[in-house]
Each structure stands twice: as C-alpha cells, then as structure tokens.
Amino acid sequence: MKLAGEVRAGNIIKRGNDLFLIVKCEYYRAARQNAIIKMKLKNMETGALQETSYTITDKLDEVRLDVKKMQYLYSTNDSYAFMDQETFDQVEITKEDLGDAIYFILEEQIVDILFYENKAVSIDLPKSANLKVTYTEEVTRGDSSGKVTKPATVETGLEVQVPYFIKIGEVIIVDTTTKEYVGREQ
Amino acid sequence: MNLINNNVDIHCHVVDNYGDAGIALRLARSYQNKYPLARISLFIDDLSLLNLLDSSINSSLEIQELENIVFIDILRARMNDFSPAPLVIQLLETPLPEVYRDKAYLNSQLIINIEGISAESWVESVHGSASYIDGVAKKHFYIPGFTEQSGGMLINQEKQKNKPFDRAYFLNEHNLAPSSDCLVGVLFNYGEEVDAMINALNKYQKKIYLFVCGEKSQRSLSQTMLPEGKLVLIYPRFYSQLEFDALLKIADFNLVRGEDSLMQAINVANTFLWQIYPQTDFVHIVKLKAFINMAEEFFEDKELFKIYKDLLLYYNGISEAKDEEIEDITYSFMDNLDKIRLNLQKLRKKVLEKGTLIERLLKFIEQI
Numbered sequence: 001m002k003l004a005g006e007v008r009a010g011n012i013i014k015r016g017n018d019l020f021l022i023v024k025c026e027y028y029r030a031a032r033q034n035a036i037i038k039m040k041l042k043n044m045e046t047g048a049l050q051e052t053s054y055t056i057t058d059k060l061d062e063v064r065l066d067v068k069k070m071q072y073l074y075s076t077n078d079s080y081a082f083m084d085q086e087t088f089d090q091v092e093i094t095k096e097d098l099g100d101a102i103y104f105i106l107e108e109q110i111v112d113i114l115f116y117e118n119k120a121v122s123i124d125l126p127k128s129a130n131l132k133v134t135y136t137e138e139v140t141r142g143d144s145s146g147k148v149t150k151p152a153t154v155e156t157g158l159e160v161q162v163p164y165f166i167k168i169g170e171v172i173i174v175d176t177t178t179k180e181y182v183g184r185e186q
Numbered sequence: 187m188n189l190i191n192n193n194v195d196i197h198c199h200v201v202d203n204y205g206d207a208g209i210a211l212r213l214a215r216s217y218q219n220k221y222p223l224a225r226i227s228l229f230i231d232d233l234s235l236l237n238l239l240d241s242s243i244n245s246s247l248e249i250q251e252l253e254n255i256v257f258i259d260i261l262r263a264r265m266n267d268f269s270p271a272p273l274v275i276q277l278l279e280t281p282l283p284e285v286y287r288d289k290a291y292l293n294s295q296l297i298i299n300i301e302g303i304s305a306e307s308w309v310e311s312v313h314g315s316a317s318y319i320d321g322v323a324k325k326h327f328y329i330p331g332f333t334e335q336s337g338g339m340l341i342n343q344e345k346q347k348n349k350p351f352d353r354a355y356f357l358n359e360h361n362l363a364p365s366s367d368c369l370v371g372v373l374f375n376y377g378e379e380v381d382a383m384i385n386a387l388n389k390y391q392k393k394i395y396l397f398v399c400g401e402k403s404q405r406s407l408s409q410t411m412l413p414e415g416k417l418v419l420i421y422p423r424f425y426s427q428l429e430f431d432a433l434l435k436i437a438d439f440n441l442v443r444g445e446d447s448l449m450q451a452i453n454v455a456n457t458f459l460w461q462i463y464p465q466t467d468f469v470h471i472v473k474l475k476a477f478i479n480m481a482e483e484f485f486e487d488k489e490l491f492k493i494y495k496d497l498l499l500y501y502n503g504i505s506e507a508k509d510e511e512i513e514d515i516t517y518s519f520m521d522n523l524d525k526i527r528l529n530l531q532k533l534r535k536k537v538l539e540k541g542t543l544i545e546r547l548l549k550f551i552e553q554i
Contacts, residue, residue, distance in 0.1 A: 015318055028312055029469045031302020031445065032201055034279045036312055036327060053315040053327050055279045055299065148468050148504075161472075180467075 004037050005056030008177040009100040010114065010122040012044070014061040019044040021122055023099030027178035035178075040099065044116060066115040067124055072105050080105075082113055082120065091120040098122060103158035104129040104176050125176040130185050131155055132171050139164040149181075187324070187554040189295055192224035193271035197260075199280040200232040204400075205463070207235035208427060208446040210277055212340055213300075214255045216544040219342075227256040227271065229263075239427040270294045273551070274323075278302060291321025296551065303330035303339065303445050304473050305480040310335040314550060326554065328547060330449075332480050332537050337550070340446075340543040341453040342431065351432030357395065360420050368393045369438040369520075375461045376443050377402035380501065381410055382509040386516035388415035397422055397433060400443075434458075439523055441501060455534050457527040459501045474502055484532040487525070493518045494526055 007013065011022045024040035035056045042049050054060070070082035070091070079092040080102065091113065095102065101123045105111055112124035136152035152162040152172070160174055162181045171185035194217055198210035207230060214228045230236060236257065237245040244250055248262040258268075265283040270290035276282065276299045282290060290297060297319065313329040313336050330337040353364040369392050373380075384407070387394050393416045398407050404421050412419070425433060434440050434447075435454040442451045443461040451458035460477070462470045478495055485491035496515045499505040507515065519526070540546060 016320070026308075026311075028306075028308045029465070029467075029472075030304070030329075031278055031463070033465065034301070036301065038312055038315060051315065052318050053312060054317055057279065057281070058317070148471055 001059045002062040003056060004054035004058040004060050005035065005177065007060055007062060008125050010098070010125050012063045012065060012114065012116070012122070013041075014063050019063055019116070021097060023049070023097065025100060025177060025179075027180065037177075042097065044121070065121070067112045068115065069110055070113045072107055072109050072111055074107065075102075082111070085110065093120050093122065100179070101125055101176075103154075103156045103179070104131075104174070106131075106156065127177070128173050128175050128182055130171050131158070131174055133162070133166060133168055136162065136166060136168055138167070187296060187551055189272040189551065191272060192221040193226070194224065194273045194275060195227045195229060195268075195271040195290075196275045196277065197280040197282060198228065198230045198277045200230065200235055201278075203444065204235060204239065205444040205446045206278065207232060208239055209340060211236060211239055211427060212342055212446065213275070213277070213544070215253075216340065216342060216542070218254050220544060220548065222254060224254075225256065225271065226254065227258060227268075229258045229260045231260045233257065233259045238424055241426065272296065273298065275300055291319050291323050294323045296554070297323050297325040298328050298547070298551075299325070300328045300330065300337070300547075303332075303449065305332050305476040306473060307476070309333070313337055324554065326550075328550065330543055332533070334540050338541060338543040338546040339449045339452065339537050341449055341538075351429060351436070353436045356397065356422070356433055356436065359422070362395060362418070362420075365393075368395060369523075370394075370436060371396045372399060372433055372437045372440045372442065373397070373403050373407070374399040374440075374442050374447060375403050375406075375501070376464065377406040378461060378501070378503045379406065380441075382512035383497070383500065383516045384410055384412065384417065385509075386513040387520070388412050388417040389513070390416050390517065390520050392416060392520075394418065395420055397437070399425065399430070399433075439520075452530070452534050452537065455527065455531045457523045457530060459498050461502050471502075471504060474498075474504075481530075481533060484536070485529045487529075490522055490525055490529070493522060494529075 009022050009025050013020050020041040021044055022039055023042050026038040028036045030036055036053055038053045040051055070084055073081045073083050079094050080098055081090055081092050083090050104125050113120050114122045114124050131154035133152045134155050139150050149161045150164055151159050152166055153159050160181050173182040175182050196210055196214055198206055200206045210228055214226050218226045233245040236243045242252055243257055248259050250257050265286040272295040274290050274294050274297045309329045309331040312327055315327050317325040319325045328337045357364050371394055373396055395418050397420045398404050431450050434450055440451045440456055440458040442458055444463050448460045462474045464470050482491055497519045500512050
C-alpha cells in the first residue's frame with residue numbers, strides 16, 4: 001500500500017481486479033495541510049481513460065512491475081525511445097502513456113522503465129528531479145506587495161511556481177508528484 | 187442520486203481554533219433546517235468547542251440530542267454502535283473511524299468530502315470530482331467557492347429566535363450606549379500584530395468601539411499601549427456562534443479570520459478584511475491572492491480597490507508598506523467604509539446567486 005500523496009505519473013495501481021497506469025497527477029493544496037490529487041488513469045486492460053480524485057492520505061494498492069534501467073534517447077511527436085544499457089535493445093513508450101513523466105526526463109538520462117507483460121509501459125520516476133530554469137521574470141522583493149512566488153519554466157517545458165529570488169539558469173529541485181518547487185540544487 | 191432517506195452523518199476532526207467545529211455545527215444546523223425530520227448526526231472529537239459555540243451542548247456527554255441534531259463525542263463513543271446514514275459527510279478530510287468506515291463503504295450510498303473554501307481556479311475542476319473506494323458507496327469531493335461552478339458558501343439562514351441581537355445587546359453588556367456618531371468594529375484575527383492600523387483607528391475622527399474577539403486577538407492587542415484617543419477596545423466574553431454572527435451584522439466593519447468568519451462576514455454584507463489561515467510553503471498567500479483577484483472584479487473604482495487590497499495585505503502580515511503609509515491607508519479605508527461595503531455586497535450577491543452551500547450540495551447530490 002502506498003499513500004496517494006506518494007504515487008506519481010508512471011506508477012501502476014490496482015483497483016478491484018483492474019490495473020491502472022497513472023498518466024497524470026494534478027496536485028492541489030486544500031485547506032489546512034490537506035491536498036487533493038486528481039489523477040488521470042488508464043485501464044491497462046481496456047485502455048480506457050478515467051479521472052479520479054484522492055486525498056493525499058488515501059491508501060492505494062501500488063503494483064510493482066519489472067524494472068529495467070534504460071537510457072532516454074529521443075522523442076518524436078507521439079513517443080519516447082529508450083535503450084537497454086546492456087543489450088542495446090530499444091523500446092518506445094507513447095507520449096500518452098508517459099503522461100506527466102515527460103516533464104521529468106532529459107535526453108541521455110538513465111531512467112527506470114516499467115514492464116507489464118514484457119511491454120514497456122511507463123517510467124518509475126524518482127521522488128524529485130533537478131531541472132534547469134529556462135525562463136522566469138526578474139522580480140525584486142517589493143515590486144509588488146505580497147508577491148512571494150512567480151512562474152518559472154524549466155528545461156522540459158514544465159511551469160513551476162518558484163520563490164521570487166530564483167533566476168534563469170539556476171537548477172531547481174521539483175517534486176515529481178506535486179510538480180512543486182522543493183529547493184535549489186546546492 | 188436518490189438517497190433512501192435524508193439522514194446524514196457529519197464527521198469533524200478539530201485541528202485547532204474554532205473554525206472546524208463552527209463549520210460542522212453550521213452545516214448540521216443548515217441541513218436540519220432543510221430536513222427538520224431527518225436524523226442529523228455530528229461526530230466530533232472536541233465537544234468542548236461546540237459547548238463554547240453553543241452552551242446548550244453539554245461537553246460531558248458521550249451522546250446527546252438537541253434540536254433534532256445528535257452530537258456524538260467520537261473519542262468516547264463506540265463506533266460499532268452506529269449504522270452509517272445514507273449520506274456521510276467528511277469535513278476537511280476528517281478520517282472516518284475504521285469500524286464505521288468499513289460499514290459506511292458497504293452500506294451508505296454517498297460519501298462527500300467537503301473541503302475548505304477557496305477562490306483558486308482549480309476549485310472548479312476538482313469540485314464534484316469522483317473518488318474511488320473499495321465498496322458500494324460512491325465518494326465525491328465537494329469544494330466550496332465563490333463561483334457558479336464551485337460548491338458555494340456555507341451560511342446560516344435560520345432567523346434569530348428570541349433574543350434581539352442589536353447594538354444595544356452588545357454594548358450594554360460593557361456599560362456602553364449605542365450612539366449614531368460612533369462606529370462599531372470587530373477584530374478577530376490570529377494575533378498578527380496590527381499596531382499601525384490600531385493607532386490609526388485611535389486617531390480617527392470618529393469614536394470607534396472595537397470588539398476584540400478570540401483569545402489570540404485579545405492576547406495580541408493587550409500588549410498594545412494606546413494613547414488616549416477615539417478607539418475603545420472591548421474585550422468581550424466568548425460569544426456563541428449565533429451571537430458572533432449577529433455581532434458581525436451590527437458592526438460597521440469586520441476584521442475577521444479563517445474560513446467560517448469569512449463566509450459570515452461576506453453574508454452579513456458589511457465591510458470586512460479577512461486574515462487567511464496561515465499554511466506552510468506560501469500556500470495561504472496563493473489562496474489569498476486568488477481571493478484578492480476574485481474580489482477585484484466587484485470593484486469598479488480601482489483606486490478604492492487599491493485601498494482595500496493594501497489594507498488586506500497588511501492585515502495578513504505581508505505588506506511592505508511603512509507604518510505611516512498604513513495609517514494613511516487605514517484612514518482612507520475608514521473614510522470609504524460605505525463605498526467598500528457596496529462593492530462587497532455585489533460579491534455577496536454573486537456568490538449566493540446560485541444558492542447557499544447546502545442548497546447547492548443537495549442539487550449536486552440529485553445530479554450525481
């Protein structure tokens with residue numbers, strides 16, 4: 001069992017007798033320290049997509065699949081290609097199945113690829129990813145009262161709310177579940 | 187969805203302060219108002235807070251029924267004794283006791299998790315969304331908010347019963363008399379230092395009776411040394427929920443905090459400032475900014491809105507203005523109480539156009 005707040009795009013969960021690939025996780029901070037995660041799930045058997053919301057403390061039945069370390073080579077419009085580091089075999093995973101995981105992988109990076117019935121289905125992401133800021137506005141504290149965060153775009157195209165002091169070129173640590181800023185790379 | 191009856195179980199875990207219990211009590215009463223014959227049960231883990239909000243609720247009883255609402259002390263009751271209602275409401279993700287939860291998943295029809303109110307844009311996309319539970323019951327998220335596509339605002343519509351809660355009721359208790367040239371205000375915050383604003387109120391042209399409510403505000407303000415001026419600080423006893431709602435109604439301006447007081451301040455339609463419940467990682471600031479953006483829509487006069495916004499930021503402890511500037515902003519705020527109120531009344535009208543939270547909740551259930 002895993003808490004809903006700990007799973008991320010690419011994980012597989014079991015509900016009843018069905019396996020679901022988590023394609024997308026939208027994380028919303030609610031009142032108190034609560035949060036709601038709206039997930040886009042793909043039924044691994046039928047391919048049907050559905051949305052389900054959970055609180056971060058809901059318990060989910062995570063399924064561990066076979067994992068292989070592979071290198072991310074390139075992407076096309078529809079899919080991402082990965083290479084086995086030992087056999088040099090290549091596999092492709094569709095962009096749709098990777099969902100939000102695409103925001104956390106960089107070319108040539110070694111990633112954990114999950115296999116279901118010998119087919120590559122998703123990536124097992126680490127809890128956080130280090131990503132370079134490619135664009136953000138310069139904000140000086142005091143420019144606008146009360147402004148403590150601002151949007152920043154990182155090298156994978158993801159937009160993240162960051163503290164006002166973050167500058168272009170800095171590498172930030174982003175939580176792969178919440179897609180939120182965690183800190184700066186030291 | 188057709189529920190087999192209108193009984194409802196409301197579950198509330200008190201995290202801190204009075205808001206959790208206050209909202210639970212308000213929800214139970216609103217529901218009871220709609221369905222007087224239904225069995226409304228409120229399961230809560232801090233009855234002493236309910237006793238503060240309504241002294242007729244006895245905090246020493248494991249279970250009691252008052253005005254057709256059953257109050258259950260969840261820390262003492264044996265949950266196995268209860269059969270869950272067709273509708274189970276979890277307030278702010280209150281966890282259901284395991285033995286009760288298992289029964290509810292199998293025997294209830296619908297479980298609704300009511301979240302905190304927010305003006306953030308995500309509210310509309312999550313409000314009403316389905317969750318998954320391993321059982322027969324369905325579960326949905328219900329997110330209160332300020333737009334048509336959100337869950338609305340929880341307010342009481344019940345009329346004041348016997349007591350005339352007018353200005354005299356509140357002032358006479360402190361040997362003060364209502365007078366047309368005096369203003370009445372309420373300060374109920376999380377104890378954030380607001381000295382610059384208080385100093386300005388003290389130097390304002392009109393006499394002000396300021397009711398300082400809640401121990402955090404009272405503790406904070408009791409440290410403030412005020413020279414003789416126009417401001418009279420009143421430290422009242424703890425008011426019941428009905429009394430506090432009425433106090434907000436008779437006041438000229440309300441400086442409130444938290445979710446429940448915000449909704450009531452909006453409802454009574456007097457000028458208010460709101461201090462949001464502080465959260466970690468700037469989350470409350472994002473929520474506050476969303477509220478400010480939403481409120482701006484109702485102000486045609488942008489200069490007036492700037493006054494309102496600047497003081498709202500100060501009241502939330504995130505203004506960078508100097509004390510002298512805050513004093514000036516406070517004077518402008520006080521000079522424009524009526525104009526600001528007219529704009530905030532538009533906000534109220536818009537939010538309640540599609541009904542109160544309870545009315546929208548019942549429609550939502552029908553449509554599932």
